[in-house]
Amino acid sequence: MSENHERSSFSDHQARILAEVLDAIIPPSADGLLPGAGRIDLAGAIEDALRQTPEVLAMIVQGLSSLDELARRRGSQDFTALHETDRREVMEELASSQDAFPPVLILQTFAAYYRSQRVLEELGLEARAPHPSGYAVEPNNFALLDAVRRRPPFYRQC
Amino acid sequence: MTAEPVDVLIVGAGASAAAFAWSLAETRMNIVCLEQGDWMDPSKYPGLGGDWEARQLLGDFGFSPNTRGRSEDYPVNDSASPIAASMFNAVGGSTILYAAHFPRFHPSDFRVRTLDGVADDWPLDYASLEPYYDVNARMMGVAGLAGDPAYPPKVVPLPAVALGKVGRTLASGFNRLGWHWWPSDSAITTQDYEGRAACINAGTCLSGCAHGAKASTDITYWPAALRRGVTLRPRCRVREITVNESGMADGVVYYDADGVERTQKAHVVVLACNGIGTPRLLLNSRSRQFPDGLANRSGLVGRNLMLHPYAMVTGIFDERLEGYKGPTGCCIWSHEFYETDRARDFVRGYSLEIVRGYGPAGAALWGLSTGRISPGAGHHEAYGALFDRAAGMVAICEDLPDADNRVTLDPQMTDSNGIPAPKITYRLSDNSARMLAHAVARATEVLQAAGARDTVAEAPLQPAGWHLMGTARMGTDPARSVVNEWGRSHDVRNLFIIDGSIFVTSAGVNPTNTIQALALYIADAIKKNLANLFD
Numbered sequence: 001m002s003e004n005h006e007r008s009s010f011s012d013h014q015a016r017i018l019a020e021v022l023d024a025i026i027p028p029s030a031d032g033l034l035p036g037a038g039r040i041d042l043a044g045a046i047e048d049a050l051r052q053t054p055e056v057l058a059m060i061v062q063g064l065s066s067l068d069e070l071a072r073r074r075g076s077q078d079f080t081a082l083h084e085t086d087r088r089e090v091m092e093e094l095a096s097s098q099d100a101f102p103p104v105l106i107l108q109t110f111a112a113y114y115r116s117q118r119v120l121e122e123l124g125l126e127a128r129a130p131h132p133s134g135y136a137v138e139p140n141n142f143a144l145l146d147a148v149r150r151r152p153p154f155y156r157q158c
Numbered sequence: 159m160t161a162e163p164v165d166v167l168i169v170g171a172g173a174s175a176a177a178f179a180w181s182l183a184e185t186r187m188n189i190v191c192l193e194q195g196d197w198m199d200p201s202k203y204p205g206l207g208g209d210w211e212a213r214q215l216l217g218d219f220g221f222s223p224n225t226r227g228r229s230e231d232y233p234v235n236d237s238a239s240p241i242a243a244s245m246f247n248a249v250g251g252s253t254i255l256y257a258a259h260f261p262r263f264h265p266s267d268f269r270v271r272t273l274d275g276v277a278d279d280w281p282l283d284y285a286s287l288e289p290y291y292d293v294n295a296r297m298m299g300v301a302g303l304a305g306d307p308a309y310p311p312k313v314v315p316l317p318a319v320a321l322g323k324v325g326r327t328l329a330s331g332f333n334r335l336g337w338h339w340w341p342s343d344s345a346i347t348t349q350d351y352e353g354r355a356a357c358i359n360a361g362t363c364l365s366g367c368a369h370g371a372k373a374s375t376d377i378t379y380w381p382a383a384l385r386r387g388v389t390l391r392p393r394c395r396v397r398e399i400t401v402n403e404s405g406m407a408d409g410v411v412y413y414d415a416d417g418v419e420r421t422q423k424a425h426v427v428v429l430a431c432n433g434i435g436t437p438r439l440l441l442n443s444r445s446r447q448f449p450d451g452l453a454n455r456s457g458l459v460g461r462n463l464m465l466h467p468y469a470m471v472t473g474i475f476d477e478r479l480e481g482y483k484g485p486t487g488c489c490i491w492s493h494e495f496y497e498t499d500r501a502r503d504f505v506r507g508y509s510l511e512i513v514r515g516y517g518p519a520g521a522a523l524w525g526l527s528t529g530r531i532s533p534g535a536g537h538h539e540a541y542g543a544l545f546d547r548a549a550g551m552v553a554i555c556e557d558l559p560d561a562d563n564r565v566t567l568d569p570q571m572t573d574s575n576g577i578p579a580p581k582i583t584y585r586l587s588d589n590s591a592r593m594l595a596h597a598v599a600r601a602t603e604v605l606q607a608a609g610a611r612d613t614v615a616e617a618p619l620q621p622a623g624w625h626l627m628g629t630a631r632m633g634t635d636p637a638r639s640v641v642n643e644w645g646r647s648h649d650v651r652n653l654f655i656i657d658g659s660i661f662v663t664s665a666g667v668n669p670t671n672t673i674q675a676l677a678l679y680i681a682d683a684i685k686k687n688l689a690n691l692f693d
């Protein structure tokens with residue numbers, strides 16, 4: 001959905017790491033029609049969603065720094081400079097050491113990705129909120145109930 | 159500040175309080191209701207924004223008061239329960255979030271001891287509640303279809319909700335097996351009704367209906383009660399009920415929106431804080447006369463907590479079902495396995511409530527939680543196989559009362575006013591476990607008959623502690639119950655309880671229609687007994 005989100009918690013560098021991590025969580029589809037989660041700007045949407053829980057947002061920011069730190073221990077300048085396989089290994093290393101950061105980020109990424117206009121349109125959905133227009137639903141056909149209607153009452157009399 | 163005593167003081171402004179206040183207002187008594195939450199603003203409901211699913215599943219409209227982060231909520235320690243506590247605190251109470259699936263109890267539900275030799279009979283029967291179910295159907299605006307063979311004939315003012323592809327597909331499965339199904343009674347307006355607009359099938363019922371079609375009591379009973387002269391004071395959180403020298407309730411101590419401690423005196427106090435909030439308040443109201451909590455001489459306040467263990471079974475279909483369109487939890491029901499059948503390995507039974515599918519983000523998060531969708535490679539294929547192809551049902555299992563399942567006060571946890579928070583301790587009984595297993599097997603069978611290529615079962619469904627019952631049960635014997643057959647405390651004769659706490663048993667259907675019918679029944683009993691209310 002086309003909504004503008006202000007991004008302030010992540011530095012430009014952290015935003016670049018985040019984009020790589022998001023792409024690993026939801027990569028582009030094989031046919032290229034659906035983008036990777038790091039290629040559409042989800043950082044602002046994730047920040048918005050976590051505004052009520054700043055401690056969770058802080059944990060994500062901290063998690064991004066930890067990725068850099070782990071990359072440096074491997075002799076790389078930072079996380080973004082790693083090759084793809086190394087990046088995956090570093091992310092796995094973090095996942096096994098810190099339990100909260102990856103699961104929270106995955107939840108938030110899924111939630112943000114599947115509300116983005118580009119993705120919804122690609123899925124053949126209208127990129128809009130359910131209200132106020134709602135949806136048309138096929139009219140009821142109660143011929144299906146004929147067999148049930150023929151059944152005598154079966155509640156216990158008491 | 160000590161305000162003048164009012165005639166009747168109601169605590170809580172949810173489903174039961176609204177119906178009760180509206181009915182009792184006929185007497186022209188001075189009725190005041192204190193509610194810890196505020197009026198909701200439907201223009202701020204999630205359904206009007208693109209992030210509606212995230213707000214419902216991960217944010218400020220979640221089911222658990224522990225994760226929402228709203229100051230109106232109080233925490234519930236539910237770490238000793240496999241089922242989490244779920245509720246909402248606002249004018250309208252938990253009806254702000256409820257699915258509005260609106261069955262009545264069956265006549266047999268009031269006679270479980272006589273019929274099945276378990277639990278206790280209620281001190282009233284279906285026939286006594288029937289006129290109140292009818293009033294409630296009119297006031298809430300119930301949609302459905304007359305003629306269901308699972309029930310005695312009943313009033314259904316509005317045509318059934320749209321069943322959609324999900325309903326049609328699953329109904330065909332029930333037909334193939336020769337099992338009962340029927341369009342659900344739903345507290346949702348399917349036509350313009352009493353100033354409310356018809357449902358537009360937006361599918362966001364569980365995070366509030368921005369259209370006013372779903373009958374939350376802030377838009378049904380409350381406006382009518384206020385027109386009748388009831389005063390409703392939001393953002394007032396009651397800490398305790400006070401008693402006078404003769405052991406009668408004489409009012410409450412509460413905190414206003416600014417956290418200032420206040421008192422409100424009253425001739426009659428009525429509790430409507432739900433099956434967790436009401437025992438919490440009684441247990442927090444200790445005094446010289448009631449050292450174990452108010453109205454607790456039986457020791458039963460907080461005991462016999464019933465939650466309705468849920469099984470959720472979801473079928474994955476090849477075709478798209480448009481399950482994100484239409485009221486989430488209102489479509490069709492089946493009462494095929496409702497009544498006791500001695501051939502089974504459990505007593506009592508369950509109903510099946512068909513639930514439609516998920517929206518785009520909900521599908522991804524559900525797929526993640528059930529291991530059907532992972533991050534990384536293969537994500538899109540897994541999502542494509544699931545989104546809009548998943549629909550199923552919940553089984554609502556009758557929970558029998560067990561004194562060890564209970565609400566107590568947590569020794570450490572408090573709400574933002576420092577009031578001790580409740581703790582729930584709940585164990586799934588063997589009977590419930592067997593019933594859940596049966597329900598999973600039958601739901602799987604019907605989904606397969608409807609064409610599902612795969613099924614996923616979750617039992618007991620962890621977030622599903624939204625039916626809160628039994629913690630101040632009614633009965634005629636003061637040693638075995640907290641309130642009498644018309645909701646009056648045995649110990650404190652000007653104290654009434656009108657919410658799901660007073661249920662003797664839980665039945666196998668959603669409770670709110672019965673909670674409200676009972677609240678209307680108690681209001682009428684008070685009217686009839688006004689001359690000798692405290693005798």
Ligand SMILES: Cc1cc2nc3c(=O)[nH]c(=O)nc-3n(C[C@H](O)[C@H](O)[C@H](O)COP(=O)(O)OP(=O)(O)OC[C@H]3O[C@@H](n4cnc5c(N)ncnc54)[C@H](O)[C@@H]3O)c2cc1C
Binds near residue numbers: 193249253487659
């Ligand atoms: C997600 C969800 C889905 C549901 N779906 C269905 C459904 O489809 N069908 C159905 O029948 N039921 C459903 N329910 C349950 C239904 O909402 C409840 O049965 C019903 O609202 C209970 O009514 P009540 O009056 O007992 O309590 P509530 O409606 O919970 O109201 C209690 C009120 O008391 C207030 N309160 C508590 N303590 C205090 C205090 N100390 N001081 C001041 N105020 C206080 C609370 O803020 C709250 O507003 C659902 C509930 C949830 C959460």
Ligand code: SF4
Binds near residue numbers: 358367
């Ligand atoms: S489906 Fe109907 S009742 Fe539910 S939120 Fe939409 S308009 Fe309201």
